[in-house]
Amino acid sequence: MNVLLSAYACNPRHGGEGGNGFHWAWEHAQQGHEVWCLTTEFERADLDSYLAEHAHAPIAQRLHVVYVAVAAWVQFLYRWQFGVYVHYLVWQHMAWRRARQLDRAVDFDLVHHATYGSLQMGSELWRLGKPLIFGPVGGGQQAPKAFRRYMPGWFKTETMRDAIGGLLMTLSPNARQTVRHAALVLAGNRETAALARRLGAQRVELFLDTGLPESFYGRQYVERRPGPELRLLWLARLYPRKALPLVLEALAQVAPAVRFHLTVIGDGPMGPLVPGWIAQYGLTDRVTWRGEVPWPLIQGEMLAHDVFLFGSLRDSFASQFLEAMACGLPIITLNHQGARDFIPDSAAIKVPVTTPEVTSAALARAVEQLAAAPLRRAAMGRAGYEYALTQTWPARAARFRTLLAALPLRLPQPEPLPTRMPAPTPAPDPAMLAAS
Secondary structure: OEEEEEEOOOOOOOOHHHHHHHHHHHHHHHOOOEEEEEEOHHHHHHHHHHHHHOOOOHHHHOEEEEEOOOOHHHHHHOOOHHHHHHHHHHHHHHHHHHHHHHHHHHOOOEEEEEEOOEOOOOOHHHHHOOOEEEEEEEOOOOOOHHHHHHOOOHHHHHHHHHHHHHHHHHHOOHHHHHHHHOOEEEEOOHHHHHHHHHOOOOOEEEOOOOOEOHHHOOOOOOOOOOOOOEEEEEEOOOOHHHOHHHHHHHHOOOOOOOOEEEEEEOOOOOHHHHHHHHHHOOOOOOEEEEEOOOHHHHHHHHHOOOEEEOOOOOOOOOHHHHHHHHOOOOEEEEOOHHHHHHOOHHHEEEEOOOOHHHHHHHHHHHHHHHHOOHHHHHHHHHHHHHHHHHHEHHHHHHHHHHHHHOOOOOOOOOOOOOOOOOOOOOOOOHHHOOOO
């Protein structure tokens, strides 16, 4: 089968969106399909070097990377946030024009839009008139306004985001036309699924928007020995929506008799504010900010802690959750968006998102409960590990095939390749450290 993949972000050596884009391309080729992957010039160095290293592998030989360039003035605008939107929209149009040319020569059987995973931005590839799989995508989720005090720059990051998303869906027909023409929309949470249906999608399935290579998982569940204090981990890029102050406020309410220490890993726009936040909540002796840690070292960091504590106020699904479960870490988080939909209840304490006072207090009580229950932590960690095993890239590709087979499409069957290539080895990604 000839597959056209749209992967604006596509990098074999990164996590986040770039890793997702590449893994979709790799898994389609692994199934024996001929894959044409449309991507940007941003990824050329890593993609070219990786494919050169595997040039003799059957999978790599089935993967044809097509770099789509934009005008110099569009590239220049990319340095500003509004320019990122402009770059992506212009790139999509150029990608469609290139796809139209390719289709005349190749005659694609299936089109898959993988990255960016944004419902509001849509995909111009619906215009090809071929069976289109759109996603996994997010975009329906919003940060709860009652919690705006935890998110510096609310107007810039949330009000403007919501306004731009609304304008795109109102003024541009692309999002609506994409979901209406898609044979299947894969949604990263219930909010996005509901929005896709309101826009006219005929078939929508919940589908986790992130995965991990098999090499990330240990051969077996790692038993942790309880220590004298509960070792908590917070890990993310320091963006406002990740709401680190909410977690710090909760920890300030934990009973004094409970011994704990929080390690904060990550850097970003909010980095300069972190020391002040730690001091503000009286946690100088109980919180250590480590800054940025390369992604290949994240597994070791997670294995060195007892609980993953995270309270992002807006995420389709944070990839850190899957990484934590793959390392057998029990989770304390908020019961909304992708975390509510995909993290098993047996693997986490998910507190209600009601008011700041109630939610922060509930996070504090969850810390107290797990500090006193090492056996419960072990059971939660094992449950999370078992779930994470269902989200390896081969497992995700298998579910994709199952969903595809259930569609009323007549597609040629590929010849499976006899062997599987090792999963791509990721490298540090400063811009997308454990990104969501």
